[in-house]
Amino acid sequence: MNSVKAFAPATVANVACGFDIFGFAIEEPGDVVELSRRDEPGIVITSIIGDEGRLPRNAEKNAVTVVMLHLLKHLRIKDLGCEVILHKNMPLGSGMGSSAASAVAGVVAMNELLGNPLTREELLPFAMEGERIASGSAHADNVGPSLLGGFVVIRSYTPLDIFTIPVPEDLYCTLVHPDIEINTKDARFILRNEVSLKNTIAQMGNVAGLVAGLMKADYDLIGRSMVDVIIEPVRSILIPEFKEVKQAAISNGALGCSISGAGPSMFALSRGIDNARKAGEAMQKRFAEAGIEAGLHVSAINKNGAMVLAE
Template identity: 50%
Template sequence: MENNIQEFKPPLKEEKGITNSGNVKVADSIAVFAPATVANVVCGFDVLGFAVNEPGDEVIMRITNKPGITISKITGDDGRLPLNPAKNTVSVSVQHYLQSINRTDIGLDIELHKKMPIGSGLGSSSASTVAGLFAIKTLMDDNSDPAKLLPFAMKGEEMACGHGHADNVAPALFGGFVLIRSYSPLDVVRLPHPPGLYCAIIFPDVDVPTREARQIIRNKILMKDAVTQWGNIAGLVSGLFMQDIDLIGRSMQDVLVEPVRSMLIPDFYPMREMAMELGAVSFGISGSGPSVFAFTRDEETATLIIQKLQQHLTNININSKTYVSTINDAGPRVIG
């Protein structure tokens, strides 16, 4: 794994402590927030993603006297997520982490508070999983590279959508703009980005399950389309390094996945046309959708775009949620 992933050392809560197997005192409870993410970033299917400031999920984790993991509460999910720790992405990924440090003897109680919509294309399962992993790593006073958590987070993604991709969990874990250079071996690189880049996100309230959205993608592509896509990915990465927003904008074109997935999103192309006319730098699908996003040069333009797109969706009887954010470079954080 590349070593240019920033290290996180959040403060521990100084409460009633317990002692782990290494006789190191750790806090007995913690609350962690982890952010939503935009994956693919139009042309970078499964290899590019970035974190945003909101929405996100919160996990409260407590050490208990009884070995094993329990999930005592889940809120904000309308009853859709399992309390069974063998079937929940948070507890499953945490269990993998505990096995890796030989601490399966520990007892944990988990509360998951969904502060973001499920099935939005904004990395809902990733935010939950990363919050849980960051919580247990901090509780265990584990100061090792946060990159060690990424394979466990990918296990959660595999459970959630059938494919252990990293373009949501990596930016949720590390913050910022992330490139998955390779999956075998896993090699992740944080990319720079223009500081003034804003993201306008709109989530239409329609159902686009991630598994189904992956199944409609073509398995074979034309060489000319592959060449176009490679050029766009290289152009986007170059634009990020050069802080060239124009180059970023003209590189964010997808000839492979968007033409298929856009059919699942009501009025995708009319919304893109509206966003570009209002001053967007680029426009595309967030993850597998149905959320869409636009990059802009300022907050005012981003706000205007989501207002106009939300009104458009209202006119065709579709409810929606909207968010405006810069790129979140911090990733998960301790909130209590």
């Protein structure tokens, strides 16, 4: 195989109460990576489309290629030459798993080019290295669902223990991205290092409730459990109109609403696509009333994750 093209979808991480342990994929948007062999050894980024020139072109500093370098080192391949084209189809610093989508698309494309020596699960640690270079933390709650699809739970990071759980067929995500940017490193920096016992107990109850609600298709339980008493109160101050937008979603049929990843995107979960669209339009309208343009995506949970595209 001389060339390959791969797609990796956007994701919602944390999912309210599950900081760094919950994430799910949506259908679109997502990043696309084109990979072609070249005669000279080494990985070269020839083009990045859609980043307005902001991302590094150095292969050792970009999430899309760092994962490839780690994979090649693991497989002890030293003489491979590749040209990389990255199509950035989501904004940077959006809270939609932008860097994760690049990393996942990159590692899936390279694995395919090499004849798929590793399984999807085996590719996960390499994809996490893309997150490390982008945000300083090798968390898996974006790369996991982008790579594997579905609703992902990270039970442990040391050792890495990750699995997917079933979700109701009629569960839809509304993702609204206001036209502002929050740096993931900054959003992690403001978090507290210590949490009260009271809040820990409340958060554990919500985590258990959300997992049970998803697996039992209990929509009321899903809604009651989408409460974050630890991260959201701190990070929400970075998002203008957060409380008003959240209330708009819930008042218009959403089960619950919170911050997507590090923000500023906000997501809601709803029963049925009509409720999801209604909630999204209300969220968009509330941002607009504050003078903030916001993009809107409505999607079922993407159960497939990254995919290789036909040339």
